[in-house]
Amino acid sequence: MIDDAASADLVLRGGRVHVLDPADTRGEAIGVRSGRVLAVGSVTELEPLIGPATTVVELDGRAVLPGINDSHLHASWLGALWPHTVFGGGAPDGPLVSTDAERSAALLRAGELLASLGITSYTEPGIGPGEDAGTTGSFGSAVLDAYRALDAEGLLRARVNLLLLFGLVDGASRTEDILAGIQSARIATPHPERFRIAGVKVFGDGIPPMRSAYIHGGYVDGSHGELLIDGAHETQREANLRTVIRAAHHAGLQVAVHATGDRTIDLVVDAVRDAMAERPADLRHYLVHADMLRPTTVPELAGLGMGATLQAGIAAFTGEWAAAAFPPEVGAAPWPLPALIDGGVNATLSSDAPVLSPDWRTEIAAADRLLGPAEHPRARMHELLRRYTAVPAWQDHAEAWKGTLEPGKVADLVVLSADPDDVGPAGMPGVAVERTYLGGEVVFDASSEPVEAGA
Ligand SMILES: [Zn+2]
Numbered sequence: 001m002i003d004d005a006a007s008a009d010l011v012l013r014g015g016r017v018h019v020l021d022p023a024d025t026r027g028e029a030i031g032v033r034s035g036r037v038l039a040v041g042s043v044t045e046l047e048p049l050i051g052p053a054t055t056v057v058e059l060d061g062r063a064v065l066p067g068i069n070d071s072h073l074h075a076s077w078l079g080a081l082w083p084h085t086v087f088g089g090g091a092p093d094g095p096l097v098s099t100d101a102e103r104s105a106a107l108l109r110a111g112e113l114l115a116s117l118g119i120t121s122y123t124e125p126g127i128g129p130g131e132d133a134g135t136t137g138s139f140g141s142a143v144l145d146a147y148r149a150l151d152a153e154g155l156l157r158a159r160v161n162l163l164l165l166f167g168l169v170d171g172a173s174r175t176e177d178i179l180a181g182i183q184s185a186r187i188a189t190p191h192p193e194r195f196r197i198a199g200v201k202v203f204g205d206g207i208p209p210m211r212s213a214y215i216h217g218g219y220v221d222g223s224h225g226e227l228l229i230d231g232a233h234e235t236q237r238e239a240n241l242r243t244v245i246r247a248a249h250h251a252g253l254q255v256a257v258h259a260t261g262d263r264t265i266d267l268v269v270d271a272v273r274d275a276m277a278e279r280p281a282d283l284r285h286y287l288v289h290a291d292m293l294r295p296t297t298v299p300e301l302a303g304l305g306m307g308a309t310l311q312a313g314i315a316a317f318t319g320e321w322a323a324a325a326f327p328p329e330v331g332a333a334p335w336p337l338p339a340l341i342d343g344g345v346n347a348t349l350s351s352d353a354p355v356l357s358p359d360w361r362t363e364i365a366a367a368d369r370l371l372g373p374a375e376h377p378r379a380r381m382h383e384l385l386r387r388y389t390a391v392p393a394w395q396d397h398a399e400a401w402k403g404t405l406e407p408g409k410v411a412d413l414v415v416l417s418a419d420p421d422d423v424g425p426a427g428m429p430g431v432a433v434e435r436t437y438l439g440g441e442v443v444f445d446a447s448s449e450p451v452e453a454g455a
Helices: 043-049 075-081 098-118 141-152 177-183 235-252 262-278 295-304 312-325 337-342 361-369 377-386 390-395 420-430
Strands: 012-017 026-033 034-043 055-058 063-066 069-070 119-127 160-166 195-203 253-260 286-289 308-310 347-349 412-416 433-439 441-445
Touching: 012 043, 012 347, 012 412, 026 043, 026 433, 034 043, 055 390, 069 098, 069 235, 069 390, 075 098, 075 119, 098 119, 098 141, 098 441, 119 141, 119 195, 119 433, 141 160, 141 195, 177 195, 177 235, 195 235, 235 253, 235 262, 262 295, 295 337, 308 337, 308 390, 312 361, 337 361, 347 361, 347 390, 361 420, 377 420
Parallel strands: 012 055, 012 063, 069 119, 119 160, 160 195, 195 253, 253 286, 286 308, 308 347
Antiparallel strands: 012 026, 026 034, 063 412, 412 433, 433 441
């Protein structure tokens, strides 16, 4: 007789379950109870967990992964723009959302889309007063209110980490505004495991193809880019960027800095080093994009406990364009992912949607192409998948309870039509997402929900 109290609410069995822990544990079945992983093992091992009230799902060879975590995804903007993307073209200019109903509808639409892709967590990188008068309406304080309201109603279909923004998206910011914002930031939320305010997003510079990344060398036209923070001259702007990083660190806020040029990256690392020397804290500040990160900076990132969120698809899309910005002898900046992986830096993969489609499967394929042929294909796949699950959980300060399928962690799961190991990274875009679970509850089922394809 099975003790019902000891049995699972849900068992998925007869496929390949990837725990995505460092040891790359796999099983044929997974059991879930009260929204958490109970066990992963063979079908036989899980048999005793099946009681009269257990829902049993036959996987028939399908694969199960931890839910995908996109560490840099503008859901509010994505929900308003989809099926258009910035790089895909056709995106309308001007305001996208202007009313509470529209803002909330955009977030719900994004939630639906992300659930259909198996994405159960994401970081919304930059919402706040800096964009209250912004053209799109997708990044202002009212979006933060919309998030709070949807969270209160239990309508968020993914776990959200949000970064506050006190300047413009991809634009200028005033030191005074950021400092005032940091001082008055209220980051407590009622259900931080579902909706959490992580810290602050700062736009350091632009992007290399536009010659707006702040660099040590020079572009073809002799310019070297500029920081986006205010200041009468270069030295003042550098000092101001350091000041806001220091202030956020002392306020206990995680700082994510959009930093693409090598000069911006060095400045950010330097500022974090100084802040950590004054007050050591496990805040996990990170670089966003990090296009021109040099291999020599990698050990410093590792030493300071800093991360980076990278978009292989953007690198692939803008590679030639970026190369044209630099003198021929310099060439395009090398993508730092291999160095970061080898250097033990908690670098995550992400889409930056709606710049690109939020489809992580194409991002895995793009990252694999950038890395070149793999000596050990299975280890490569494990590495890439972890940068979309376990490593972003670290960025969220949540590795103790999400990001892998180790027992006790939340049962955020994605069921795929084929095993990633069988298709390899290049075959991932052809693998279907069949079902998504958030905390053990189905939030997407392909058999019942048609999904709008991207443009
Ligand atoms: Zn972005």
